[in-house]
Amino acid sequence: MEATTGARPVRRGLLRRKADYIPPSRYTLRAALTDGDAFTRLSFLILGAGNIARKQILKGLLFLAVEIAYIAFMATSGAENLAMIPSLGWREQTAEKIDGYWHYTPGDNSVIVLLYGVATIFITLLFVVFWAYAVRSAYKAQLLAAETGSAPDFIQDWRNITDREAQVSLMALPVLGILIFSILPTLFMMCMAFTNYDSDHVLLFDWVGLENFGQLFSADGAVNASLFGEVLAWTLVWAFFATFLNFFLGLFLAMVINRPTTRLKGFWRAVFSLSIAVPQFVSLLVINQMLQPEGAINRLLMSWGWIDEALPFFTDATWARVTVIVVNLWIGIPFTIMQITGILQNIPAEQYEAARIDGANWWQTFTRITMPYLVFVLTPYLITTFTGNVNNFNVIYLLSNGNPTPVGATAGKTDLLITWLYKLTVDKGDYNLGAVIGIFTFITLAIVSLITYRSSASYKDEGGFR
Amino acid sequence: MSHAMQAASQDSGKISFLRDQRKRRIVGDILSHLLLAALAVVWVIPIVWVVLESFNKNTGPYNETFFPTEYTLDNYVQLFTDKHVLDFPAMFMRTLLIAVVVCVINVFFVLCVAFCMSRLRFRFRKTFMNVVLVMGMFPGIMSVVAIYFILKAMGLTQGIGVTIALILVYSAGAGAGFYVMKGYMDTIPMSLDEAAYLDGCTRWQVFTKITIPVCKPMLVYQALTAFLGPWLDFVMAKAICRTQDNYTVALGLYQMLTREYLNDWFARFAAAAVVISIPIAILFIVMQKYYQESMSGAVKG
Numbered sequence: 001m002e003a004t005t006g007a008r009p010v011r012r013g014l015l016r017r018k019a020d021y022i023p024p025s026r027y028t029l030r031a032a033l034t035d036g037d038a039f040t041r042l043s044f045l046i047l048g049a050g051n052i053a054r055k056q057i058l059k060g061l062l063f064l065a066v067e068i069a070y071i072a073f074m075a076t077s078g079a080e081n082l083a084m085i086p087s088l089g090w091r092e093q094t095a096e097k098i099d100g101y102w103h104y105t106p107g108d109n110s111v112i113v114l115l116y117g118v119a120t121i122f123i124t125l126l127f128v129v130f131w132a133y134a135v136r137s138a139y140k141a142q143l144l145a146a147e148t149g150s151a152p153d154f155i156q157d158w159r160n161i162t163d164r165e166a167q168v169s170l171m172a173l174p175v176l177g178i179l180i181f182s183i184l185p186t187l188f189m190m191c192m193a194f195t196n197y198d199s200d201h202v203l204l205f206d207w208v209g210l211e212n213f214g215q216l217f218s219a220d221g222a223v224n225a226s227l228f229g230e231v232l233a234w235t236l237v238w239a240f241f242a243t244f245l246n247f248f249l250g251l252f253l254a255m256v257i258n259r260p261t262t263r264l265k266g267f268w269r270a271v272f273s274l275s276i277a278v279p280q281f282v283s284l285l286v287i288n289q290m291l292q293p294e295g296a297i298n299r300l301l302m303s304w305g306w307i308d309e310a311l312p313f314f315t316d317a318t319w320a321r322v323t324v325i326v327v328n329l330w331i332g333i334p335f336t337i338m339q340i341t342g343i344l345q346n347i348p349a350e351q352y353e354a355a356r357i358d359g360a361n362w363w364q365t366f367t368r369i370t371m372p373y374l375v376f377v378l379t380p381y382l383i384t385t386f387t388g389n390v391n392n393f394n395v396i397y398l399l400s401n402g403n404p405t406p407v408g409a410t411a412g413k414t415d416l417l418i419t420w421l422y423k424l425t426v427d428k429g430d431y432n433l434g435a436v437i438g439i440f441t442f443i444t445l446a447i448v449s450l451i452t453y454r455s456s457a458s459y460k461d462e463g464g465f466r
Numbered sequence: 467m468s469h470a471m472q473a474a475s476q477d478s479g480k481i482s483f484l485r486d487q488r489k490r491r492i493v494g495d496i497l498s499h500l501l502l503a504a505l506a507v508v509w510v511i512p513i514v515w516v517v518l519e520s521f522n523k524n525t526g527p528y529n530e531t532f533f534p535t536e537y538t539l540d541n542y543v544q545l546f547t548d549k550h551v552l553d554f555p556a557m558f559m560r561t562l563l564i565a566v567v568v569c570v571i572n573v574f575f576v577l578c579v580a581f582c583m584s585r586l587r588f589r590f591r592k593t594f595m596n597v598v599l600v601m602g603m604f605p606g607i608m609s610v611v612a613i614y615f616i617l618k619a620m621g622l623t624q625g626i627g628v629t630i631a632l633i634l635v636y637s638a639g640a641g642a643g644f645y646v647m648k649g650y651m652d653t654i655p656m657s658l659d660e661a662a663y664l665d666g667c668t669r670w671q672v673f674t675k676i677t678i679p680v681c682k683p684m685l686v687y688q689a690l691t692a693f694l695g696p697w698l699d700f701v702m703a704k705a706i707c708r709t710q711d712n713y714t715v716a717l718g719l720y721q722m723l724t725r726e727y728l729n730d731w732f733a734r735f736a737a738a739a740v741v742i743s744i745p746i747a748i749l750f751i752v753m754q755k756y757y758q759e760s761m762s763g764a765v766k767g
Contacts (some may be wrong), residue, residue: 022589115615159668166669167588170578174641175594177575181638182601185609185616253505256498261491263499271506274513277747279698281716282739285723286516289527289732296515300532330509391605393701418605422701425611438608445603 029132032139043138047131050138054151063134070127078120084108085117088195088206110197110205118188122179193435199428212436222410223424223433232444234321235416239389241325242332243382249329250336251374257337258344269341272334280331284398287327288314314403317413324414328395339381340374347373383449390445391418417441520736527732541737551727552710552718554738561714564632565696571637572692573685580647581673585659598642610705617706628712632703636696650684651677686753693749697742715742 039053048063089108141151161168197205293310402412411420425434522534622631722735
C-alpha cells in the first residue's frame with residue numbers, strides 16, 4: 001500500500017506481483033510442536049487451552065466449545081454414520097402384526113446412510129482444518145504474548161477480521177453456502193457412480209466398484225457404448241454449432257446494425273432484445289407448441305399451400321437436430337449482439353484509420369483487426385458459452401425433449417449427455433448410471449476447456465487484457 | 467478536340483466512380499435494411515403470436531388459423547380468479563418473494579467474494595478460484611437429487627419450508643458466480659483503494675464505501691440475473707416442490723401444458739406468459755442502459 005511515485009504501469013506490475021506473493025507463515029503446526037510451551041502443546045489435545053492461558057478467554061472457550069460439539073456429534077451419531085458407510089445399511093423394513101394392527105419397523109435407507117456418511121466425513125475434514133487453525137492460533141498467542149507483552153484480545157481480533165483479514169468475515173457465509181449446497185452434493189453424487197442405486201435397488205443398495213463404468217462401455221443393454229458414443233458426439237456437435245453459429249451470426253448482425261449508414265440502430269437492437277425479455281422456458285414451450293405436427297407453423301404453411309403434409313420438426317432425427325440449433329439461434333443471438341456491440345465500440349478507431357490509409361479493404365480490416373481483438377477479449381466468454389451449451393438442459397428438454405426417441409432407447413436423437421442423465425435419474429431412477437454420465441460430462445468439459453483456454457491468447461498474455 | 471475529349475472522359479470516369487461508390491452504398495443499405503426487417507419479423511412473430519393467443523376465445527392449442535379469429539379478455543380474468551385447479555396468483559406472489567430475497571442475498575455474496583478475489587491477497591485465494599472453476603464443470607443437474615436429500619435432512623421439504631428451501635438453494639451457492647464481477651473490479655484502479663487506506667479506512671469500509679458504489683453498473687446486471695434466476699429455473703424447482711401448493715410460476719406454466727390441462731389451459735398459459743414477461747421486459751428496458759455499459763465495461767480492461 002505504499003504511495004511511491006514513478007511510472008504507473010511498472011509500479012502496478014510490481015505491486016501485483018509483490019501482492020500475489022504471500023510469505024510462508026511462521027505459525028506452523030511443526031513449529032508449534034517443537035517450539036511451543038506446555039500450554040501450546042496442550043492445545044493439540046484441548047483446543048483453546050493455549051488461548052485461555054494467554055487471556056484470550058472468549059476465543060479459547062469458543063475453540064473448546066467447537067471441539068466438544070464435534071466430539072458429542074461423533075459420539076451420538078457421527079461414529080455410527082461412518083461405521084455404516086462400508087455396508088450402506090442392510091436392515092430391511094419389517095412388518096409385524098400385533099393386536100391385529102400392522103406395525104412397521106423402518107429398515108435402513110442407503111441414500112440416507114450414504115448422505116450422512118459423506119456429511120460426517122465432510123464435517124471431520126472441516127474439524128481437522130479448524131483444529132489446525134486453533135493450534136496455530138494458540139502458538140501465535142504464545143509468540144505475540146512473549147513479544148508484545150499480551151496477546152490480542154477479542155476486540156482486537158474482531159477489528160482484525162474486519163480489516164487486515166477481511167476475507168475471513170467477507171467469505172464466511174458464501175463459502176459455507178458453497179460447501180453445503182454445491183461441494184457436498186457433488187461429492188455425494190460422485191459416490192453414487194460406485195453403487196447399484198437404480199430402479200431395482202431403491203431403499204437398500206451396495207458398493208459395486210467400477211461395474212457401472214463397465215456397463216457404460218458394454219456392447220448391450222439400455223445404456224451401452226454405442227449409445228454413449230452417439231450422445232457424446234451429438235453433444236459436442238451441438239455445443240460447437242450452438243456456440244459458433246451464435247457467435248458468427250450475432251457478430252454479423254451486430255456489424256450490420258453498426259454500419260454507419262444503418263438507420264434506427266436503437267430500434268433494431270430493441271427488437272432483437274425482445275426475445276431476452278420472454279422467460280426462456282416460456283418461449284421454448286411456445287415454440288415447441290408451434291412446431292408440433294398440428295401446430296401453428298404447419299397450419300400456416302399448409303394454408304398457404306406450400307406443403308401438403310406436416311413438416312417432421314421433432315419426428316425426424318436430422319430435422320430435429322437442425323431445429324434445435326436454429327431455435328437456439330433465436331434465443332442466443334440477442335445476447336451475442338449485446339455483448340459484441342459493446343466491444344466493437346472499444347476497438348481503437350486509430351487502428352481502422354491507419355489500415356484505411358494503408359489501403360486495406362474491408363475484409364482485410366475485418367480479419368486483421370476486428371477478429372483478433374474480438375477473439376482475444378471473448379475467448380473466456382466463448383469457453384463459458386461452450387460449457388454452458390454442453391450443459392444446456394433447458395433448450396433440449398423443453399424444446400424437443402430429446403425426440404425423436406427410438407423405441408426402447410434411453411436417449412433420444414437430440415438428447416445431450418445432460419438430458420440423458422436427467423432422464424436416467426429422474427424418470428427411470430437409475431441414479432448410478434446418471435452419476436457415471438455426469439462424471440464423463442465433467443471429464444469432457446475439463447478437457448475441452450483446458451485445451452482451448454491454455455492455447456488462447458487471453459491466457460498466455462493475461463497482462464495485456466488488464 | 468482530343469484535349470476536350472480527354473477531359474470529358476476523365477470527368478465521366480470520375481463521375482461513374484463516384485456513382486459506383488454511392489450505388490454500392492445504396493445497394494448495401496437496402497440489403498442490410500431488408501435483412502434486418504426480415505429477421506426482425508422472425509424474432510417478433512412468436513412473441514406476437516403468444517400475445518394474440520392470450521386473448522384467444524378458443525382455449526385449445528391447435529386452431530384452424532395461425533392467428534386467432536375471436537378475441538376475449540376471459541383468459542386473463544380466469545387466470546387470476548379461477549384458483550381451484552392451479553392457483554396462479556399465489557404462485558406469482560411466492561415466486562416474487564423468493565426472487566426478491568434471493569436477489570438481495572445473491573448480490574451481497576457475489577460482491578463479498580469478488581472483492582476478496584480482486585482486491586485482497588491471501589493464502590487459499592488461488593485455491594478457492596480453482597476449486598470453484600472445477601466445481602462449475604460438474605453438471606448442476608447431477609446434484610439436484612442430493613440437494614433434495616440434504617433439504618429433507620434439514621426438514622425443509624414441507625409447507626412453508628419449501629419456500630425457504632428454494633431461497634437457500636438459489637442463493638447459497640451464489641458466491642461461486644463471482645467471475646464477471648471480479649473482472650469488473652479488476653478494472654478499478656488500485657490507487658483508489660490505496661488512497662482510502664492511507665486515510666485510515668479499514669478493508670470493510672473500502673468495500674462498502676468505495677468498491678460497491680463504483681461497481682453500480684455491474685451490480686445492476688448482477689441483481690437482474692439474480693432476480694431472474696428463480697423466475698426462470700425449472701429443474702431445481704421441480705425436484706424440490708413435490709406438491710402443487712408450493713409451485714413457482716415456471717412449474718405452474720409447465721403444468722398448464724401437460725396433456726390433461728393443455729386443451730383447457732393453453733390460452734391461459736399464453737396469458738400467464740404475458741403476465742410474467744411484462745415485469746421482466748420493463749426491468750430490461752429500464753436497465754438496458756446500465757446493462758450495455760456494464761457488459762462493455764467488464765471487458766474493457
